[in-house]
Every structure is written in C-alpha cells, then in structure tokens.
Amino acid sequence: MQVFGKTQDNLxxxxxxxxxxxxxxLFSYLLAAYRCAPNADPFRGIGGTRIxxxxxxxxxxxxxxxxxxxxxxEWRADGGGFRNSQDTPEARERFLEFSTLLLxxxxxxxxxxxTMPILLIGDCx
Amino acid sequence: xxxxxxxxxxxxxQEDEEVRRGQEExxxxxxxxxxSWRYWSxxxxxxxxxxxxxxxxxxxxxxxxLALMMRVQLAVPENDFLSATFYNQVYTLHGTAMMFLFxxxxxxxxxxxxxxxxxxxxDLPFPRLSAFGFWCFVIxxxxxxxxxxxxxxxxxxxxxxxxxxxxxxxxxxxxPDIWLLGLSFIEVASIxxxxxxxxxxxxxxxxxxxxxxxxxxxxxxxxxAGMILFAFPPLIAxxxxxxxxxxxxxxxxxxxxxxxxxxxxxxxxxFGHPExxxxxxxxxALVAMIVPTFAQRPILGYSWIVLAAVGTGFISFGLWxxxxxxxxxxxxxxxxxxxxxxxxxIPTGVQIFVFLxxxxxxxxxxxxxxxxVSGALAIFVIGGLTGVMVALVPFDWQAHDTYFVVGxxxxxxxxxxxxxxAAGIYYYWPIVGGRRLxxxxxxxxxxxMFAGFNLAFLPMHYSGLAGMARRVWTYSEELGVGMAxxxxxxxxxxxxxGFLVIVWDVLRPRGKEAHARRNxxxxxxxxxxxxxxxxxxxxxxxxxxxxxxxxxxQPNFIDDVDKGRFYLPDAEEMKRETIITxxxxxxxxxxxxxxxxxxxxxxxxxxxxxxxxxxxFHWWAATFAAMGLSVASIIVWLWRGTxxxxxxxxxxxxxxxxxxxxxxxxxxxxxWAMFITMTxxxxxxxxLIFGYYYFxxxxxxxxxxxxxGPGVFWPGVALAMFALAWGAALFGGxxxxxxxxxxxxxxxxxxxxxxxxxxxxxxxxxxVTGLDPTAHVYPATVWVLAIWTAVHGGVGGLMLGYCxxxxxxxxxxxxxxxxxxxxxxxxxxMGGTALLTVTTLALFPIxx
Numbered sequence: 001m002q003v004f005g006k007t008q009d010n011l012x013x014x015x016x017x018x019x020x021x022x023x024x025x026l027f028s029y030l031l032a033a034y035r036c037a038p039n040a041d042p043f044r045g046i047g048g049t050r051i052x053x054x055x056x057x058x059x060x061x062x063x064x065x066x067x068x069x070x071x072x073x074e075w076r077a078d079g080g081g082f083r084n085s086q087d088t089p090e091a092r093e094r095f096l097e098f099s100t101l102l103l104x105x106x107x108x109x110x111x112x113x114x115t116m117p118i119l120l121i122g123d124c125x
Numbered sequence: 126x127x128x129x130x131x132x133x134x135x136x137x138x139q140e141d142e143e144v145r146r147g148q149e150e151x152x153x154x155x156x157x158x159x160x161s162w163r164y165w166s167x168x169x170x171x172x173x174x175x176x177x178x179x180x181x182x183x184x185x186x187x188x189x190x191l192a193l194m195m196r197v198q199l200a201v202p203e204n205d206f207l208s209a210t211f212y213n214q215v216y217t218l219h220g221t222a223m224m225f226l227f228x229x230x231x232x233x234x235x236x237x238x239x240x241x242x243x244x245x246x247x248d249l250p251f252p253r254l255s256a257f258g259f260w261c262f263v264i265x266x267x268x269x270x271x272x273x274x275x276x277x278x279x280x281x282x283x284x285x286x287x288x289x290x291x292x293x294x295x296x297x298x299x300x301p302d303i304w305l306l307g308l309s310f311i312e313v314a315s316i317x318x319x320x321x322x323x324x325x326x327x328x329x330x331x332x333x334x335x336x337x338x339x340x341x342x343x344x345x346x347x348x349x350a351g352m353i354l355f356a357f358p359p360l361i362a363x364x365x366x367x368x369x370x371x372x373x374x375x376x377x378x379x380x381x382x383x384x385x386x387x388x389x390x391x392x393x394x395x396f397g398h399p400e401x402x403x404x405x406x407x408x409x410a411l412v413a414m415i416v417p418t419f420a421q422r423p424i425l426g427y428s429w430i431v432l433a434a435v436g437t438g439f440i441s442f443g444l445w446x447x448x449x450x451x452x453x454x455x456x457x458x459x460x461x462x463x464x465x466x467x468x469x470x471i472p473t474g475v476q477i478f479v480f481l482x483x484x485x486x487x488x489x490x491x492x493x494x495x496x497x498v499s500g501a502l503a504i505f506v507i508g509g510l511t512g513v514m515v516a517l518v519p520f521d522w523q524a525h526d527t528y529f530v531v532g533x534x535x536x537x538x539x540x541x542x543x544x545x546x547a548a549g550i551y552y553y554w555p556i557v558g559g560r561r562l563x564x565x566x567x568x569x570x571x572x573x574m575f576a577g578f579n580l581a582f583l584p585m586h587y588s589g590l591a592g593m594a595r596r597v598w599t600y601s602e603e604l605g606v607g608m609a610x611x612x613x614x615x616x617x618x619x620x621x622x623g624f625l626v627i628v629w630d631v632l633r634p635r636g637k638e639a640h641a642r643r644n645x646x647x648x649x650x651x652x653x654x655x656x657x658x659x660x661x662x663x664x665x666x667x668x669x670x671x672x673x674x675x676x677x678x679q680p681n682f683i684d685d686v687d688k689g690r691f692y693l694p695d696a697e698e699m700k701r702e703t704i705i706t707x708x709x710x711x712x713x714x715x716x717x718x719x720x721x722x723x724x725x726x727x728x729x730x731x732x733x734x735x736x737x738x739x740x741x742f743h744w745w746a747a748t749f750a751a752m753g754l755s756v757a758s759i760i761v762w763l764w765r766g767t768x769x770x771x772x773x774x775x776x777x778x779x780x781x782x783x784x785x786x787x788x789x790x791x792x793x794x795x796x797w798a799m800f801i802t803m804t805x806x807x808x809x810x811x812x813l814i815f816g817y818y819y820f821x822x823x824x825x826x827x828x829x830x831x832x833x834g835p836g837v838f839w840p841g842v843a844l845a846m847f848a849l850a851w852g853a854a855l856f857g858g859x860x861x862x863x864x865x866x867x868x869x870x871x872x873x874x875x876x877x878x879x880x881x882x883x884x885x886x887x888x889x890x891x892x893v894t895g896l897d898p899t900a901h902v903y904p905a906t907v908w909v910l911a912i913w914t915a916v917h918g919g920v921g922g923l924m925l926g927y928c929x930x931x932x933x934x935x936x937x938x939x940x941x942x943x944x945x946x947x948x949x950x951x952x953x954x955m956g957g958t959a960l961l962t963v964t965t966l967a968l969f970p971i972x973x
Binding site: 010011014015018019021022025028029032033034036037038039042046082084085087089091092094095096098099102103106107109110113114116117118120121124125 | 333335336337338423427428429431432435436439440442443454455456457458460461462463464465467468471472671672673708709710822823824825
C-alpha cells in the first residue's frame, strides 16, 4: 500500500526478497532437472537451459535490487538510524525497512551464488 | 455513584486491596487446574507445556540409552554385544526418537510454556489444540518406541529408504509401518503446534508490543512454525505414497513398474533438511533470550537477528539434495544445492557474531546458563565448519555415509540444540519449578557433558576419514579405528553422566528449600513477571508494552502489573480470557474467551491414534470404526467448545477500553487457524502433485494417451460439482450475513450434497476406465490424487452440514457467523485443490 509515495512495510514486504530467491532457486532446479531427465545423453550441452537460468537470474537480481533501493531510500528518509526500539510507528517502520534491506542483501548474494553452477557446468553429467 | 471500590469512570479501584483480593480469587478459581483424576483434562499452557516437555525428555533419555548400547557395541572391533539385526533397530530408533520425539517436540513444548509468558498473554489462543497435539505426540511416541520391546522396531534407518523398506523380502514385519503411521500421527501434532504458535505470536501479543518490540524468541517461533508448515506436509505426502505401496502394492517407488525410489528421498529430505533448522533455531532463540540477561544490556543488532532467523528459514529449504549428492543426479542440480548450502552459512554466522558482540559490549555475569551457551557456540561452530566442508560435492563424495558425517551432525545438533537447551533449563527452571537449579551441579554437568561430548565425537571425524562406515554394526581390526572408537565410547558415557546430573538436579527432592526470588537473573522480558511459585493465570493484568525490555525500561512496571493497573485485572464473568491484538502494532482488537479443561482433546487423540495403530496391523474393520468415532469426537469437541456466542457483545477490559467478545472472518483467530492449517494441507497436496510431474519428467510415456483414463468426462463432472459446492459455501455465508436464513440453509444443504457427489464423480473416473493402481505407477498416481481430493470434498461436505446444523441449533446466526466464514475459507482452498487435480488428471494427458 502506498501512502504519500511511501510503502507501508509489513511481514509480506519483509519476506519479498527471500521469496524471489526461492522462486529463482525452484525455477533453476526444476528446469535443469526437467532438461536432464531421463538423462539418456549426459554429454550433450544444455546451453538453452543455462541461458534461461541466466535470464531468470537477471530478472531476480533486478527485482531484489528494486526492493533494496526502496527499503534503503525509505530507511534513509526515516532517519536511517540503527535505533528502532522506540514505541512509535516510525520506529516499527524503520525496523522493518532496515530488516528488509538486510534480507534483500542476503537474497541478492544467495541468487548470485545460485547462478554459479551454470557458469561452470555445461551438460548433464 | 462511586465509592472507594470504584473510580470516577465506574471501574474497579485497583488501589483498594480488598478489590484486588476479590479479583485474584476469581482469577485463581477460573484458571485453576482441575483436581484428582480430572487433572488430566487440563489444557492450560502451564500444565500441557510441562507434560509435553517431560514426555519429550523421557523419549530423549530412552533414545540416549539406545545410543549407549551402540557405543558399547562399537567400543572394540568385531564385538557381539548386539546382533546385526538388533543393532539396526537400535540405530534406527535412536535417530527416529531423537529427531521426531525429542528435537522437534521439545520446541513445541518449550514454546507452549514460554510464549504466553513472554507475550504477557494468559494463554495461547487454542489451548485445547495444544492438548490434542500433546496427546497425539505421547500416543504416537509410545507406539513407535514400544515396538523395540517386541523386536518389531523399524530397522532401516531414520529415513526409511525404499526399496529396502518397501520390499517384504528385505524388511519383513511391521517395522516400517510402525515408523510411517506412528510418525505421521506425530506430524499432526507438529502442525497443530505450528498453528497455535503462529497465531500466538501474531495475534496474542500484549497491547503496544509492535513488531519491532517483540522478544526475539517470538521472531524465531514465528519463523520455525512457518517452516514446519512447509516442511512437514511433503513428508506426510511421502508417507501416504509409502504406506500405499507397503499395504496395497501401489508401485510409487518400484522401478519395475515405473516407480522411482528417489522420489521418496526427495520428499523425505524436503522435510528432513529444513527440519535441522527447525531444531536449531528455537534453541538459538533461547540463547537470544539468555545472552542479553547475562550481558545486562539489550541485544545488539536486533534487526540482524531477524535477518538471520528469516534468512535461514528461507534458505534452509534449498539444501535438501545435499543429503543426496551420491545418488547420481546431474552435477548441475547438485551445484544449485551446494551453492545454497554455502549461502545458509551467512545468516547462521550473523547470529553468532551478534551474540558475541552483545557479550563484548556488556558486563558479562558468569553463570551456569552462560557456561552452556559458550559451550554451545564452540561446538556449533565446529559443526558449522564441517558442514561447509560436506556441503561441497567432491568432499561429500568421500565422506558420505562415514563417521565423519556422524561427527558433523552431532556437533550441529548437540552444539546447536542440546547445549542451548541445557542453558535454557538452568535459566528457565525458576519459571517452571519456582526454584533455581543448583549452580554447583550445573557446573559439574556442564564439564562432564562438554568433555564427554568432545571425547565422543571429535574422534569420529577421524574414524570416518579412515573409512569407517555408518550404520554398520561392527568394524574390522585392520581398519585401524579401534582406539578412536574406544575413546568415543568412553566419551559417550561421560556425556551421558553429565546429562544425568541435570536430570537429578531437576528431579531431586527439594525439601524446604526456599523459592527463588522473583526475576532471579534480573532479566528484562515479560516472562520474568512470573511469581515464585507461579500462579496459573500467567500475568496478573495484561500489560501495555512500550519497550523491548519492559522490566528494565518501563518504570514501576512490575507493581503496575501486580496491582492490576493494566488490562483484564479481573474475571467478573468467571471465564478464561485473553487479549487479541493487531499484527503490526499490537492494538487491542478483541477480548478472547479461551476454553477451559476438557477431556475431549484426549479422547479425540486416542481415537485418532487408534486409526493409525489399527491400520498398522491391517485391522480394517476396527480402523474404519475408529475413523468414524474419531470424526464424531472432533465434531462433539467443536460443537461444544468453539464459536460460542457470548452473553454480551463487548466488555470493559479496564482503562476505559471496551472490546468485542466475538469476531468473525479475517478478524477472528479461527479464520487465521484455518488459513494456516490449509496452507499446510495445500503443501501436502503439492507434494503429491510434485510426484505426478516428477514421473512425467523421468518417463517418456507418462502420462499415457488420454484414452487410458481417467478421461475428461467424470473429472469434469467432479469439477463442476465442486464449483457448485464452493459457490454454495460462499453464497451461503453471504446470505446468512444478509439475514436470508432460509436461502442460506438451502445453500448449505445443497453444498453438502454437491460436494459428496463431486467426490463420487472424481473417484468414478479412474474406476470406470479400469485404472489398476497396482499395475503401474501412472494409475497409482491418478488414484492417489483423486482420493486426496475426494476425501477433501467429503470433509468440505461435512463442514457445510455442520454449519447447517449450527444454524438450526441457533449457534450460527447472521451476527455470529464464525463457522460458515471459516468453512468458506476452507472451500477456497478446496476449490483450488479440485481445479489443480482435475487439470492435472484430465487435461494434462491431452496436452502432452
């Protein structure tokens, strides 16, 4: 929900970035598994699959970067402080924004990790 | 008119001692545990939580004895203390009991005791559900563990890999059935706990406790309960397939008829790996509560802990195949799981650094709980580092199925779970027992356990690298691991002795030993409001919380709570009550009437347990009879104990606040519980659907041409019927609220009939096209999806019938419509299930 150009954070916005990681992970795994089953010809290249996963990676990283940008901006706009233990809606918002920011960083790194196999492995062996 | 007993607004004057004494008496009566034999009908968290914890520790000691038997057998090469077949039963039951009967249930048990206290709630929202879960757990656990005394215990490893376990030739007897049915039953208990704990953390926080003020334990509980919801159902799906193969020869895992044993491994480890974190996170949660107390400062990096808990919760679902590196999957698949297995080390490491930073910046008080915490961190870090090693595919290929992995997993589980739990026992015992445990015995226990642990498990890393295989009852002298094994065996006994010191410390007679003083560790969080000895009402009044550590940071807090200056200081109507608040900011929304003692949860659990136990021994008539009785008992329980219409619309809960006593739709906790339960249910269904598409990827002729069956017509009829029933539920609810009672009742009746007709049509499709489930995996998969959906249709029909009955009985009215609004929610999920089933069964064969 947008309020004056600012998103009201909640538990769903908090888990959005790791959910994108989950989607990317499942997509990569299922696509490769489908491509390599029943694996009659393990030496044949799987270039198409690798490209598809690379595209999924770019899309996921872009989406996570958007979440990162939003949470960073709003957190900074809320003062950017690390103290978020006060009894105010602003503190709650700042806490959720900063946690979202951290989770987005982790998800970004995790998606990058998940992409490494396609750089190194070119067939179904 | 005001006298000294009331204040200007007509509320009771909390400063008058006589007023307070009257309130306390009423609260005490309302929340008292039943006496004599009726004691076992108690449902309050202070009773059920303690039983639950005690039972889990009982199973742990049993599994510990099994471990010692293994260590005696392995102390010297070529020993014959245990026979090979009995050793198989012993190690299988050791793993099974430790994981299913101790590690996971202890989380639920401890959370049931602590969570309401930490949230300043009188009880969790569904105490009878907790009690039901507890009884399921005890019955299932005794059934599984008891089997070893009849030589009938499961004996094929705690993961039950087929075809070893599905083939009567290799595993005769009831062992695997006992494992499957006993544990499926316990999984029900876990899901019940997940529902309770998610609703508890989100909706039962005290007024003012915003998300950023919630104790870290609450965050961990929320994450872990969410994980249970996504991890356990795939195992239930796997269990269903497995048991159908064992009992009726449906070939899901039999390659000669198109099945694939790897499907079981996938379903098992989709559960099994997150489970490691389901075990670890709640224990770290205890550390997150203990560390600030003994550093005497708030936790440093609260957001970072939330990052760690949520991040681990997610990434732990991307690790399951690292248990399957040696099954011959393509390297690219292994690569994805290896990457995730490395990535999960980031959030796991973050929380350890947060604890260290908190300790470094505080003034640390050395004590027994801190001793166990430091031991835990040391051991867990070793386990974590070997974990990073085995997460690498080439290393794992060397170490797989050796004692290296045994050493690794015990470092993780004992360092990450048992030591923090021991710290938790020493820290929280005053809340349960009203007294502190002995510092002296605690130190003795710690050093015995710490030294014993390292002596037992560090040498295993060496034995494993030297080539000693897991799960084999003995080893030859030439392997050169005799010395290492002897050391492990001595270490195991030293460790066990240390644990027994704790058991003694807990159980030893206390005589006239004085009670601990209140808040004995000078902690800052709400659970330490508890008086010593505790009162069963939990908190004297439900406080307004404005800080993370109210006992440290809110002036005069304990006195205000005790004098009843906050909410619900009384129980005027002699009913158990607690406050429901909003998710983000903890704004008070409802005064919830919480149900009191009842034997119904126990009766329902016994009858449900009977279904599983009778099925194990193929006593079909008894199984169906028990099934009928179990459904009947649950209906009686719901009819008499849920969605009761209160005598007035709202009540004054104190401080001039009036709250409604009844809420329905998304504002009611029942709706949340239904939503959470159905999310778990949908996950199990997705597990079955995963099976269908899994076979599609590995077989060129799966599914066969559409003509084979179940065809399009009957599944189509079923879908139409289910759509009508869904509409009947939806509009039944709407017309009830619009006070068109007649229409509403007609719709409910029609919905009941059409859903039953839909179920029948769905089963008729595969039957009339002659699909034989024992012939090949395709018909078997079709049948299992059809049966799953038909059963859900039947349950949906039953629910609509129940609403109809409630309407006639005057328990479901236009203003009080919890029943139908929850049933409508069920039907949204049911509609999705039917749509996906019919699309898969009828349309997918046409498209391929």
